[in-house]
Structure formats: structure tokens, C-alpha cells
Amino acid sequence: MMQAELDHAMTDVRRAYRLIWSYQRRAMHLVQLMGDQFSEMSFFLWSNNRCENPPRADVNPMRGWAWDMLPLYGASFLYLPHGADRTNPRKGDWMLDICILADTGFQYDVDDNEPDQSSFVEPLLARSELCLIAWQCTADISTSWRSIWKNNDWPDGNEVPLEHPDASIRVMKKTFDLAKIPDEHAVKKSAFEFKEAVAKHFGIVERTP
């Protein structure tokens, strides 16, 4: 390989990181603003929703995937009503999952190896998405919300509730194209549409602040 090619590649790496920062700065603001639309709820926890979270400082990150060090490539930000029981939710309690997916083209490797981006679909054929997801208990549960989120799947469809009878949980997702959420007005409109869907399917009423 020519040195010039590697030099050029490293220039592109610098460009890419700066673009990623610009995107992530805005994505975090978007999540924050979206959270503000649910005035009765507080931030609970966040997680990488495709891979592991970045490890603690005393854990060797080289033993994990490089994807683990890109947590906002696909992340969920979970919110609970103020004062909610985090460890033993009751029937009817619900949790909001604000999910940002920078690239729907991500694909797990069939042999469980670390996914290689060169095998993903062409970026033009993938999307960047914001998903608003409601998790609701259908009975009293003796499991934490963290476990519920970690061990149960999202529905595939848009606004099609999915029941997990073994877990006494039901889930509903509304998906938006991130490229169609350019500003504050669009964020608020998305929140409003999601609240309508949650009211319709789960009977949960969230006021607009």
C-alpha cells in the first residue's frame, strides 16, 4: 500500500470523527428536547442497544468490539415517571425508550464475529432513525425495568403492539426518519404523534408541556 493512500485515509478519519461529533452533538440535543416533551418523566438510564456499552476504566477495551466504543451508533435513553418503582413495576406502569439508530444498515455477523461494515448494505439504502418506544407492564412484575428492557425485544412493525406474555410486558414502537426531524418543531410533532399512539393502544395519557 502507498503511504499516500494511508495519509489520505487518516485525513478522512479526522473528517469522519468531526462529522460524527457534529451529528452526535445534535442527536443528544434531540434526545434531551424529546425528553422535555414528557414532563412527568425523568431520565432513568441509557445503553448501547446493539452492542455492549463502553467498558469501565479498569476493564481492557481491546478485549471487546470496536463497535462498543461507538455507543451512539445505536443507543436507547430510558425514562420513567417521577418516583416510579424501578425494581418492581406495577400493572399499568410504563417506560419510555427514546432510541436513536444512526444506521439501520448495521448487521450482525452470522458467526457471531464482530460485524464488518464492508458487509453492510450501501448507506444510501439504509436509514437513520428515531424510534419512540413504550414499554408497559400488563401485570405486577418482580423484575427491574433494566432487566425488562435488556431481555425483551422491540416489535418489528410501526405502531403494532407486541405482547411478551412470559414477561407480562407489552411494547409499541413508532419510528421516524431522522432526516425528517430537522428542528424543534419536528421533534415536538413527533412526540405528539407518539403520545397519540400510546394513548390509543395503551391508554396512557401524557400531557404536552
Place this chain on the structure above:
Amino acid sequence: MLQAILKGKGGSIAEDIPAGASLRSVFSKSEDMLTAAVFGRLAYLEGPVLWQVLKKAFRPDILPDRSVVVIDKVQFWPNWATAADQDGERIQPDVVLNMRIGEPAQEIVLIIEAKLGSVGQNPVQWLNQWRAHKASLGDTGELSGVHFLAIGGVQGRPELVVASFMDRIEETCGYRFSAAAGNWNDLLDALHAINVSGSQRRVISDLVEILAMHGHRRILPMAPLGAVAALLRTNYQLSSNVLSSLPLSRDQANRKTQ
């Protein structure tokens, strides 16, 4: 918040807040609680920092440039008991800041009137508070160094609103006084423009969150990302191929330890 409770302010809970609503809901609809929370926190800033925040937030720029600033007293809803407006209502500004600036020190009084939501500022109220302050000083009172600051409810460009109000006040009583105005978003912008560290940074962060609870949050929207990307655009695929061709142990690449 503490000031609001101590002074018996905060009023009763608004009727449109349902039973069982969170304290956050109550807080977000209360002008008095917002005022107390913001100015109570601002009082914890070092004098020069607070002065810079106020200079950046209010227009026109009536506060002189000074690097030496001392906060002597912060009063919330001072009881100017001798003053009443035409309807006999007690006149009470929201906040009064007593400060000293510069060397030699000059005494400064900032009278602050806050509004929340769609309630607009009112020139009659400004004049009543100015007159009440003047009355509270008695015959020996000196009004130089006294400035009126209006925050929130400024419906239009602050400089133009202030000029219009002063015109109306002058028509009423024959004089004008030093005044400036700004909205809560202007205060937010001022807080973001201040460079401090340590405990002062934590005070600024608290103030940003207090304003956010009332719907004032600075965000970078997604829309301009297109222009950013255009500047950084390149054929990343070629570079990706170059990096992928670097020698790499497949065993290392495929190992993932839980």
C-alpha cells in the same frame, strides 16, 4: 425555591394542574418559583461573573463595564409597604440586587421584574416600582446607579420595547429612567456565553437546567448538519478499503469477551 417558600410566594397551585401531578409540573408553571430559583442561583455567582451575565442578557446595554463587582444584598419581593398602586395593591418588585462596582466603589441597585409565559411586561408596573423605590429611599435617596431590569414577557426586540415604555412613562410623569429588558432565552444565551470553571460552572449548569424545566433549552437542530457534512464530504469508501487492508490478526478481530 427556598426564597419562594420563605416569602410565602409561589401562590396556590394553578387550577390546570391535575391532582397527583409532580412537583416539577407545579414548578414549571410558577413565575415566582422560576424567579426564586434563577435569581437565587445567580446570587451564588461571583460578582464579576454575575455582572457579565446581566450585561449579556439585557438590552440596551446600560450596565457599565466593570471588573470589580461585589454583591451586597439580594432581596426577593421586598416589602415596600408604604407604596401602593392606583388600586391599592402593594407594590413589590420580584428581585432587588444591591451591589458595588468599580474602584472607587459605586453603589448600584438593580430592580428586577420577571414575567412568565404569555404575561407581558407593563410600563405602568415599571413606573410604579420606580416610584416605590424612590419613596423607600426617602428625602436623602439617590437614584443614580439605580437600573430597572425586566425579564420575560418582552414582546418584541428588547431595545424597542424599552424605548416604547420609556416614551409612555415620560408622557405620564415627565421623566425617564435607566431600564433594560430581555427574555428568559436571552438569559440562557448569556449563560452559555460565559466561560467559568469549577463551582461557578456548576451554578451555571443548574441555571441552564432550571430554565430547561420552563421550556428554555438551547439545542443544535439537525438541519444544518447537511452543510457540515458537505464541508467534510469525501469518498470514505476508498479510505475504508485502505484501512481494511491493514494487516490484522483475524483471531484478535473475532474475539469478544463478555
